[in-house]
Amino acid sequence: MSKKIIIFFGPPGSGKGTQAEMLAKKTDWKKISTGDLFRAEIANGTKLGKSVGKYLQAGKLVPDKLTLSLVEESLKQKTSGFIFDGFPRNKRQLNDLLAVFRKRLKKNDLAYALEVAVGDKEVKQRLSQRRSCACGAVYHLIYNPPINEGVCDICGGKLFTRNDDKPKVIAHRLKLYYNESKSILDYWQKQGRLIKIAGEQPIKKIHEEIMEKLKKLKLV
Ligand code: ADP
Ligand code: ADP
Ligand code: ZN
Numbered sequence: 001m002s003k004k005i006i007i008f009f010g011p012p013g014s015g016k017g018t019q020a021e022m023l024a025k026k027t028d029w030k031k032i033s034t035g036d037l038f039r040a041e042i043a044n045g046t047k048l049g050k051s052v053g054k055y056l057q058a059g060k061l062v063p064d065k066l067t068l069s070l071v072e073e074s075l076k077q078k079t080s081g082f083i084f085d086g087f088p089r090n091k092r093q094l095n096d097l098l099a100v101f102r103k104r105l106k107k108n109d110l111a112y113a114l115e116v117a118v119g120d121k122e123v124k125q126r127l128s129q130r131r132s133c134a135c136g137a138v139y140h141l142i143y144n145p146p147i148n149e150g151v152c153d154i155c156g157g158k159l160f161t162r163n164d165d166k167p168k169v170i171a172h173r174l175k176l177y178y179n180e181s182k183s184i185l186d187y188w189q190k191q192g193r194l195i196k197i198a199g200e201q202p203i204k205k206i207h208e209e210i211m212e213k214l215k216k217l218k219l220v
Contacts, residue, residue, distance in 0.1 A: 002108035004029065004081035004219050005101075007088075007188075009181060010116035012173045013127035014199050015206065017138055019116060020085040022207045027220060029081030032074045034067055036085075036136045041070075043134055059169040061089060061176065068096050075100065090180040094187060110219060113188035114210065118199035120174060127170050131159040144203060 006023065008016040017033060024031040038056055041049035048066065055062045071087055088094040101111060118126075129141040133152035139145060139159060146153050164173065188194040195213050197206060214220045 001080055002110060003079075003105065005084070005105075005109070005111040006081070006214070006219070007084040007111065007113045008086075008116065009113055009185060010118060010199060011120075011123050011177045012170065013123040013130065014116045014118040015126070015203065016116050017085050018144070018203060019197075019206055019210060020083045021136075021138075022203075023210060024083050026211065027081060027083075028079065029083050030074070030077050030079040031083045031085060032071060032087065033085040033136070034062075034070060034087040034089075037070050037074070038062060039134075040136075057163055059164045059173040059176070061180075064090070064092050064096065067093065071097070072100060075104065088184060089177075091183050094184045112193045112195055112217070112219065113185065114195045114197060115185060116197050116199040116206070122200055123174065124167075124170060127165045128167070130162065130165055132162050133157045133159055 004027075006020075006029075008020050010016040017035070020031050020033065023029070035056075038049075038052050042053050042056065043049070048070070052062045052066060061067075067087065067089075075082065088097050101109075105111070126140060126143075129143075131139045131141065131146070131150075133139075133155060134157050135152060135155040137152050137154045139152075146159065150159050151157070152159060164170075185194060195210075195217070197209055197213070199206060201209070211220065
């Protein structure tokens, strides 16, 4: 069977992590979320965690080399598909990923980019009310609240506001996204491999739209 690869794009707060998780649950594909991987390294106090903390705190990109090593490690998992959330984030990372694909993918394997489009105003609203859990689960105070206030439905952990979900850092992260993402999205568009999703809809609706579009392309 051929391997499927879906690469999520969208500004911070567009809901790509939420959708990537829902897609991973529906399929048996492995999700590679570089942000989650970095946060886990930081929480576990690893050597890598210690060297990347300052970048996440400031909303800056972690150096490409460190990021790529993490991604390459994750790609060793045995699976029929991968879902990328948060990688690649610049042209260099795209080229690195394409080089890895050339090495690892077979002729019939399929890679598509999926863009979740959401405007700045909505994104800022979503990020200001995002609450996260160390287990990777994500909530929104209004649109996707936990059953018990402040407590993760999945693991019972205490929910927190991410350090980088502050107005000043958000503005910086958004700027970075628009500067870096255009050339990557152009690449996938030219390949005829860009799926566009309207991100300003309820979470369930977006998931349905994603599943429909993937079905049409015979990816699921
Ligand atoms: P969001 O989901 O809000 O877009 P992420 O969880 O994807 O944020 O990323 C959080 C932070 O982790 C980034 O601001 C950056 O510091 C770091 N990071 C995540 N992915 C990458 C990447 N591909 N390259 C460099 N840094 C990254
Ligand atoms: P990203 O990974 O793109 O940074 P997240 O998946 O973490 O985005 O979502 C950002 C915030 O918005 C979270 O609080 C999440 O619960 C909420 N959210 C996600 N999708 C939607 C949606 N379609 N409508 C409203 N809120 C959403
Ligand atoms: Zn949890």
